Amino acid sequence: MTSDPSFPITFTPSDTDAGQRLDQYLVSKLPDVSRARVQQLIAKGEVLVGRSAARASLRLKGGEQVTVSGPPQAPPLRALAEEIPLHIVYEDDDLAIVNKPAGMMVHAGAGATDDARNRGTLVNALLHHFGTLSEVGGELRPGIVHRLDRATSGLMVVAKNDAAHHKLAKQFSSREVHKTYIALVQGWPKQERGTVRTSISRDAQRRIRMTTRRPGGRDAVTHYLVKRKLNTVYGKFALLELKIETGRTHQIRVHLSSINHPVVGDTLYGAAGELKSESGKVRAAGQSRTLNLDRNFLHSAALELKHPRTGEALRFASVLPPELDAFLADLGQDMQSQAAQ
Numbered sequence: 204m205t206s207d208p209s210f211p212i213t214f215t216p217s218d219t220d221a222g223q224r225l226d227q228y229l230v231s232k233l234p235d236v237s238r239a240r241v242q243q244l245i246a247k248g249e250v251l252v253g254r255s256a257a258r259a260s261l262r263l264k265g266g267e268q269v270t271v272s273g274p275p276q277a278p279p280l281r282a283l284a285e286e287i288p289l290h291i292v293y294e295d296d297d298l299a300i301v302n303k304p305a306g307m308m309v310h311a312g313a314g315a316t317d318d319a320r321n322r323g324t325l326v327n328a329l330l331h332h333f334g335t336l337s338e339v340g341g342e343l344r345p346g347i348v349h350r351l352d353r354a355t356s357g358l359m360v361v362a363k364n365d366a367a368h369h370k371l372a373k374q375f376s377s378r379e380v381h382k383t384y385i386a387l388v389q390g391w392p393k394q395e396r397g398t399v400r401t402s403i404s405r406d407a408q409r410r411i412r413m414t415t416r417r418p419g420g421r422d423a424v425t426h427y428l429v430k431r432k433l434n435t436v437y438g439k440f441a442l443l444e445l446k447i448e449t450g451r452t453h454q455i456r457v458h459l460s461s462i463n464h465p466v467v468g469d470t471l472y473g474a475a476g477e478l479k480s481e482s483g484k485v486r487a488a489g490q491s492r493t494l495n496l497d498r499n500f501l502h503s504a505a506l507e508l509k510h511p512r513t514g515e516a517l518r519f520a521s522v523l524p525p526e527l528d529a530f531l532a533d534l535g536q537d538m539q540s541q542a543a544q
Contacts, residue, residue, distance in 0.1 A: 209273075213271075214228075215268055215269070216264075217265055221263055221265035222262055225245065225257055225261040225262075226241050226242050226259040245258070245259045250270070250271050250272075251269070251270045252268070253268060282310065282321065282324070282343055283327060283330065284327060285331055287327060289328045289332050291332065292358065292519055292521070297364060298511065299329075300361075300517075300519050302521050303355075303357060304356055305353075305355060306498065307323065307324065307325055307328075308324045308325065310324050310343055310350075311324055325359075329346055333346075333363060337365045337368035339362070346361040346363065347361065348360055348362050351503055352456070352499070352501075355501045355502070356502050356527075357384070358382075358503045358506040358520075358521050359503070370511035378448055379508070381446065383444060383505035384504060385502045385504045386443045386445055386455065386466050389440060389465055389467060390438075390464050391439050392429055392464055396428045396429065397426075397427055400423075400424050403423045403454060404419060404420030404421065411471070412471060415458070423458065424447065425447050426446045426447070426448075428445075436484040436486050436490065437494055437534065440467065440534065441464070444504075453472075456471070456501065466500055467499070468497070477494070477495055478493060479492065480492050480493070494534070500527055500530065502521070506519045
């Protein structure tokens with residue numbers, strides 16, 4: 204790691220700074236450096252109070268010396284190949300269709316440590332299997348045309364070269380790519396089919412969440428169809444088929460939560476962390492009192508697009524992964540299901 208010419212730099216907190224947290228103090232003194240980067244420098248021992256490394260939460264007394272060795276900006280990350288199992292549904296010279304498992308991030312994030320943010324991602328696996336990918340998305344996101352949330356499984360298209368990437372991206376932006384998802388939600392929607400048209404923006408209080416409750420968000424459209432209604436000892440659930448016209452962050456999850464039918468397992472958007480059998484309902488032999496799902500019941504089940512070189516229509520489908528099938532089976536013990544009308 205090379206040092207910036209202006210670093211190391213030393214500050215001396217005044218009496219008026221006494222009681223302030225170390226990280227907050229440095230953010231005020233280094234306006235061009237993000238708080239995440241300040242905390243990263245502290246965690247790596249590159250901030251000394253006196254002669255000792257200190258914690259971000261240290262309360263300053265005033266008069267001590269605070270030295271930052273830098274550099275103020277982290278070097279850009281480059282994704283590295285890593286041998287990780289990968290389910291490749293289709294591939295040719297221009298693109299690949301992969302089936303991403305739940306729990307795998309698509310690409311590394313910029314806010315974690317160097318080691319943590321460059322391991323175990325879909326990009327790491329893609330580089331190992333294919334060697335080279337398109338460079339349009341930069342060195343951290345080679346080949347990535349669109350994304351799925353970490354806790355969501357299913358089909359994704361990957362670009363192997365820049366020409367294919369540009370054409371695929373254009374299809375996405377012009378809404379020519381058709382994506383179908385399957386979700387299990389809590390409760391029964393009042394209508395058998397419907398459309399949610401509410402804008403989505405970042406939640407002002409919890410930055411990891413999105414919301415439909417703030418003005419000025421980005422337009423988003425989600426269509427749903429009830430495929431099956433489940434009346435179980437754990438409550439009522441509905442299996443939905445969803446199609447989206449836009450691809451906003453957390454779109455399906457936040458839209459379904461906004462109509463009071465959160466995706467099962469999605470505790471970030473209001474789903475129960477644990478499903479409990481309801482009083483008065485008799486469980487089948489061997490049926491557990493509680494059920495848990497350690498991922499979101501959301502799966503990218505179908506993908507339709509045009510081949511970026513030939514224009515040929517391509518259609519791919521993916522069945523529910525085993526853990527979601529098993530969860531449905533657990534729900535289905537002694538359950539009465541009602542088909543959608």
